[in-house]
Amino acid sequence: MDNIADFIVVGAGPVGLLTALGLARANASVIVLDADAQLNDSPRAMTYTDPTLVLMNRLGILDAAEKVAIRNREINFVWPQDDLVVTIDTLKAEPTRTYAHNLHFGQEALGQIAMDAFLTYPMTEVRFSTKVRAISHGTAHATVTVETPNGVRELRAKWVIGCDGGQSTIRKLLGLEFEGFTWPERFVATNVRYDFTGKGWKNVHMICSGPSWGLVAKINAEGLYRVTFPEDPDIPVEEVGRRIHDHYKRIMPDDEAYEIVSWAPYRVHERTCPTYNMGRVVLAGDAAHICNPCGGRGLTGGIMDVDRLVTAFENVLSGANERDELDAYTKDRRTEFVEVSSPFASMMKQMWERSDRDAQKRDQAEIMKLSVGSSSISLAGIKRRDAVA
Ligand SMILES: Cc1cc2nc3c(=O)[nH]c(=O)nc-3n(C[C@H](O)[C@H](O)[C@H](O)COP(=O)(O)OP(=O)(O)OC[C@H]3O[C@@H](n4cnc5c(N)ncnc54)[C@H](O)[C@@H]3O)c2cc1C
Structure with a gap:
């Protein structure tokens, strides 16, 4: 059994790495595990809206993101049959924004920026080619069984955070349904x-x-x-x-x-599970909820989880009641997904495809x-x- 860390984050996707960075900044010891041999660089999310820029600023990586990104404020809605092109301004559409613009850049670059920043903190580690197969959790810690090129081993932490994507092994090991539709x-x-x-x-x-x-x-x-x-x-x-x-x-x-x-x-x-925390295990990002990307809410929702979850754990590390904090995390984020993000994404998709x-x-x-x-x-x-x- 390897030594105990404060957190094991399962999944080196953007949500896992940003969560790990936020926890490292709160002086926690954090190990990130990923089944793949390296960061995933396939074409995926690329638009970062206001809440994601706010979090990047909070985590100290907004400048690095600006270096690889373009800024965008204007969006065209096009109805070719009517010869109609309507341009909207993001600030006019959302006057309460902190940043007037969105950023555009590939999700793989965000992962790299987050990982580089995370590894500058003490007591941090990313282990690739390390696939979680099983999990157990008691009152004081959780243990994951991992498969590595050097064999099977067990790792222990006070908390395990499952950021292992839409097919989440952690969610399945907890026995949680992924309710909704495809x-x-x-x-x-x-x-x-x-x-x-x-x-x-x-x-x-x-x-x-x-x-x-x-x-x-x-x-x-x-x-x-x-x-x-x-x-x-x-x-x-x-x-x-x-x-x-x-x-x-x-x-x-x-x-x-x-x-x-x-x-x-x-x-x-459009799917989510009934709770995002169980015992000493928490879920975030696609592992907890997935929606279609038409409204730009896919990865944005995961990044909003990071913001809320890091706050919850900062409070726990400062002595707040951990059950109250993690239950409040589930309530806030699940309610936002069910009542705002998923309906908005569905509404946008239906608008694009309407005949x-x-x-x-x-x-x-x-x-x-x-x-x-x-x-x-x-x-x-x-x-x-x-x-x-
Ligand atoms: C082709 C494609 C296009 C997309 N386009 C958009 C878009 O335009 N806009 C948008 O908002 N969203 C888009 N999305 C969705 C967006 O990519 C996801 O919301 C985002 O990747 C979620 O990040 P995550 O960190 O939660 O999960 P992921 O990025 O999926 O990361 C999960 C990580 O967990 C690891 N993992 C899985 N199982 C295990 C295990 N058992 N043990 C250890 N590690 C494990 C995986 O290797 C992976 O690295 C797209 C998705 C796809 C597939």
Whole structure:
């Protein structure tokens, strides 16, 4: 049995590493475990909204994030059938924000920034290729059984925090249901090089056009963009790869060449578990709740967990009652997910994919209330391609 730490964080995703950083800053000893051999660098979340910037500032990593990010304030909602492009300003949409802008950069960069900062603190460690297989917990500590390249061993800590993603082993080992539903379609996230903003598009472009909806968003200053669109879940993955170009034909403003750098298909869900804490084990991020990414609430919700959970444990480390603190964490974060994040994400997804013309007109009227003008983008490309699709 290895020596006892204050915390074992299971999962070196962004939520696990930010949680670990917050706890290390509170002078705790923290070990992060991840089943993979290195940080995951597949194309995933890339928009950081106000609460996530507030947390990055609190954890001392906002400057590092600004160095790799672009700032964005304007978002285009596009209805190609009506030749309508409505530009909204994030501050006008959310006047109580701390930061007027969002940041855009790849989730893998956030993981690296958080890990680099975490490892500058004493009593911190990240162990890759270390997969949790079992967990037990009593009144004073929890023990995880891990599989490593050097064999199976046990590690002990006062608390274990499961940040091990949507398929969470920790959640399953606790016997918690993951209640909710899975959306019928698959999403395809692609990273592409093509100068959309050079063609007059904004940094975020939400194309609300029924089944051929799509998101186009600039990821970084080097001209990498995220293009996300829905796909039939029954099509084999190889076929999805081939069909990416069909979607691009529908959304590109012209026939100029583009380069697909990476892509990943994934299923989207609205699910959460009945509690986020049990005994000496706590859940955060996708392990506790998952929603579709259309409202930018996927990773944002996980980062809001980090903020709330670090506060709860700071209080515990200062002598507050741990049951009260962790129950309050569950109550606050689960209520926010069920009543705000998941409904908002579903509402946004439905708006993008709606075909009903009357409903589209109602959406347009709502979005117009937040409008700061119309852009100079030509919709000719999208409309022409829609007509031939
Ligand atoms: C293709 C794709 C695109 C996405 N796009 C967006 C988007 O545009 N916007 C958005 O907000 N969200 C998006 N998401 C969701 C977003 O990526 C997640 O919300 C985010 O990754 C959650 O972070 P996390 O740290 O909770 O979990 P994860 O990032 O999933 O990290 C979990 C970690 O736990 C490790 N792990 C798992 N099991 C074990 C175990 N038994 N032992 C040890 N380690 C373990 C894994 O190796 C992994 O590193 C996307 C997701 C995918 C898959």
